[in-house]
Amino acid sequence: MxxxxxxxxxxxxxxxxxxxxxxxxxxxxxxxxxxxxxxxxxxxxxxxxxxxxxxxxxxxxxxxxxxxxxxxxxxxxxxxxxxxxxxxxxxxxxxxxxMKASPSFLYRDGQFFEKSMQHHRIRMEDLKAVVRKQGMSSFEQVEAIVLEGDGTLSVIQKEAGSSNDVLSGVE
Known part of the structure; x- marks a missing residue:
């Protein structure tokens, strides 16, 4: 054998x-x-x-x-x-x-969307990690965190005096 x-x-x-x-x-x-x-x-x-x-x-x-x-x-x-x-x-x-999952807000303008985080099984530690990976030290630097349709997390950094049109279409 x-x-x-x-x-x-x-x-x-x-x-x-x-x-x-x-x-x-x-x-x-x-x-x-x-x-x-x-x-x-x-x-x-x-x-x-x-x-x-x-x-x-x-x-x-x-x-x-x-x-x-x-x-x-x-x-x-x-x-x-x-x-x-x-x-x-x-x-x-x-x-x-x-066919395609739509993006969802997990954080925006200083507010966490806890129901959405629970629904998508995203922990606070996951959000902290993604913010750190973007080189930011606090959520005060973040305008929004979006769970994209493909499952990735996107962090949109605050910019002084600008409107962010990439956030349109997010639930």
Whole structure:
């Protein structure tokens, strides 16, 4: 048993080698055809598709029961569905709003939005850390902290006498 743990036979290496030669270029090809938007991680759906690409590619390469043709159909269908969702998001504001989480205020003008922090499971320590990472020493220097639709935290620094139009559209 230990003698086959690392290397069993050359025959066992041929399938994964050939599948890599077929599946990886195929995935790159279909992603290039459907454009850059296919791999961006803008919302939860995009993240799920990206993880699913990896899981499907892994199955094609390692599972003897999955043929290249079956894997190629899965990769192609995932890409087509992603394309349809992204196109629908561009052409329909209602659909885009449904698919993409909207940003939320966690802090603005000296006030913490505790209900929003609890809802999104954001702790005060998380806000302090993000403010420190921006090189600020206190919340007095902060106009707002926004939880973006992609899950990142944005800190908007106070500026003397200016209105900040990047805050429009935030709940």
């Amino acid at each position: 230990l003698d086959t743990l690392i290397f069993d036979s050359w025959k066992g290496l041929i399938r994964p080698f050939l599948m890599c030669l077929l599946a990886y270029p195929f995935l790159i090809f279909i992603l290039r055809i459907f454009g850059k938007r296919t791999l961006t991680q803008i919302n939860l759906f995009d993240f799920i598709i990206t993880v699913t690409y990896g899981a499907t590619l892994s199955s094609i390469l390692t599972n003897n029961k999955v043929s290249f043709a079956e894997g190629a159909v899965i990769l192609l269908m995932l890409t087509v569905l992603q394309f349809i969702v992204s196109q629908s998001s561009v052409h329909s504001k209602t659909f885009a709003d449904f």
